[in-house]
Amino acid sequence: AGEGRWVSCLAIDEQDNWMVCGGSSPLAMYHLSSLTPVRELSGKGQPQHVQFDSDAITGVGTSPCVLRWNMKGDRLSEVPSHIPSLFSACRGRRADANVLSVSGVSANVDVYTNMGYRALSLSFAT
Secondary structure, three states: OOOOOOEEEEEEOOOOOEEEEEEOOOOEEEEOOOOEEEEEOOOOOOEEEEEEEOOEEEEEEOOOEEEEEEOOOOEEEEEEOOOOOEEEEEEOOOOOOOEEEEEEOOOEEEEEEOOOEEEEEEEOOO
8 A cells, every 4th residue: 555655745834733745646734733634735746845934835846836825725826937847945034035946957046036936047057
């Protein structure tokens, strides 16, 4: 049982109330106190990274976009990336930080501001 199934990413919110995880299946939200699956988060491709950002969930994966959902699981945004498959996302540490950087199968890092658009791409090609 479970053969061919895997979890590539998971995150738990700061209050330890919610967990989001996914991999071979789409991202899904779980309520930890009741150990209950709550909602599948609609997305594209297979998830490779997920994180809680104050009042939202950010995820990236095998499609070239950054996805965000609210805490009810409704999609807030889908912003394109130049990187064909994304492995990592990192948000500024300040509570009011509106900068998110993503990386993946590329020598580039895409930098987003206000989660509305890609502000720039940094190239680390030699």
